Amino acid sequence: MLETKNLNVVYTSGSSLSFKKKRIVAVEDVSLKIQKGKTLGLVGESGCGKSTLGRAILGLVPIESGSIFLDEEPIHEKSRKEWLPIRKKIQVIFQDPYSSLNPRMTIEEIISEGLIVHFPGLNKLKIRELVATILNKVNLSTNILQRYPHEFSGGQRQRIAIARALVLEPELVVCDEAVSALDISTQASVINLLKELKSMLNLSYLFISHDLGIVRYISDFIAVMYLGRIIEYGNKNDLINNPKHPYTKALFSSSFDIKNRDKERVVIKGEIPSVLDKPKGCHFHTRCPIAKDICRVESPPKVDSEGDNWTFCHFPMSNK
Ligand SMILES: Nc1ncnc2c1ncn2[C@@H]1O[C@H](COP(=O)(O)OP(=O)(O)O)[C@@H](O)[C@H]1O
Numbered sequence: 508m509l510e511t512k513n514l515n516v517v518y519t520s521g522s523s524l525s526f527k528k529k530r531i532v533a534v535e536d537v538s539l540k541i542q543k544g545k546t547l548g549l550v551g552e553s554g555c556g557k558s559t560l561g562r563a564i565l566g567l568v569p570i571e572s573g574s575i576f577l578d579e580e581p582i583h584e585k586s587r588k589e590w591l592p593i594r595k596k597i598q599v600i601f602q603d604p605y606s607s608l609n610p611r612m613t614i615e616e617i618i619s620e621g622l623i624v625h626f627p628g629l630n631k632l633k634i635r636e637l638v639a640t641i642l643n644k645v646n647l648s649t650n651i652l653q654r655y656p657h658e659f660s661g662g663q664r665q666r667i668a669i670a671r672a673l674v675l676e677p678e679l680v681v682c683d684e685a686v687s688a689l690d691i692s693t694q695a696s697v698i699n700l701l702k703e704l705k706s707m708l709n710l711s712y713l714f715i716s717h718d719l720g721i722v723r724y725i726s727d728f729i730a731v732m733y734l735g736r737i738i739e740y741g742n743k744n745d746l747i748n749n750p751k752h753p754y755t756k757a758l759f760s761s762s763f764d765i766k767n768r769d770k771e772r773v774v775i776k777g778e779i780p781s782v783l784d785k786p787k788g789c790h791f792h793t794r795c796p797i798a799k800d801i802c803r804v805e806s807p808p809k810v811d812s813e814g815d816n817w818t819f820c821h822f823p824m825s826n827k
Pocket residue numbers: 518519520531533551552553554555556557558559560782
């Protein structure tokens with residue numbers, strides 16, 4: 508349903524003097540597919556480019572090169588005006604339910620705002636009806652319509668944010684660390700709600716998270732990102748049980764350690780290198796337990812395995 512081809516997103520940082528500006532290639536040559544009605548989990552350490560990829564798909568950051576297709580229609584070439592109908596189809600739920608809801612708007616205004624923008628012909632009664640229907644779906648009462656965001660807990664606010672996104676009947680929802688700010692028990696109920704809504708409304712999710720346990724629970728497919736590149740993609744069970752890339756293997760083996768379950772950072776030998784100075788060849792070679800000379804100089808090739816699974820590695824691990 509959504510496809511990116513050789514997508515590159517570059518930020519410039521540093522002094523405004525052009526000769527001092529540095530290029531940060533936050534998303535590097537990313538080609539990925541998200542299937543209709545499925546959840547693609549996007550994992551990787553902090554700073555590897557997950558949010559930037561999500562924002563590029565949402566049209567919130569300019570892309571340097573490559574393309575993005577929604578239902579086979581190229582959306583990366585659209586002007587701001589042409590983006591309006593696409594915006595309805597691709598919605599977002601951000602991490603922080605405190606800053607993502609306007610404190611001066613009532614819950615009714617927050618949820619109906621998108622309807623008013625995208626369906627200017629709808630009358631007030633119909634809008635009320637749609638808002639009530641979606642509130643019911645996210646297990647909130649219509650009694651809250653005239654209240655303000657500050658009156659609600661984090662979990663309730665995230666339900667409101669979900670209602671705001673889903674009232675427009677999108678095809679794809681980008682969830683960027685959507686439950687990371689919630690406590691564990693609230694996380695579980697919001698995740699289960701997202702799962703239920705997915706099958707009820709035939710949604711697709713791009714589920715971005717550093718929490719491997721949650722990604723493991725919610726995803727159908729998983730993409731693993733490292734310093735801007737997707738280094739492995741596959742259906743969940745194959746990718747976790749039979750990883751082809753040494754990074755994927757290390758990432759998921761550390762997540763199975765219950766002590767690490769809540770940690771922001773994944774435990775892998777060595778520090779993640781700076782995006783400003785990515786290692787040549789395979790970006791992972793400086794931390795890879797099986798790196799050889801070729802890994803230090805040549806970018807790894809794409810290696811396909813069963814199904815639609817693939818990895819970028821000079822020495823992918825074989826089936827055992
Ligand atoms: N607006 C920005 N300007 C410059 N650099 C940015 C900006 N946003 C993110 N970056 C950099 O791009 C890289 C990827 O960031 P991000 O996509 O937020 O990663 P993640 O979501 O995986 O933590 C990081 O090195 C980050 O510092």
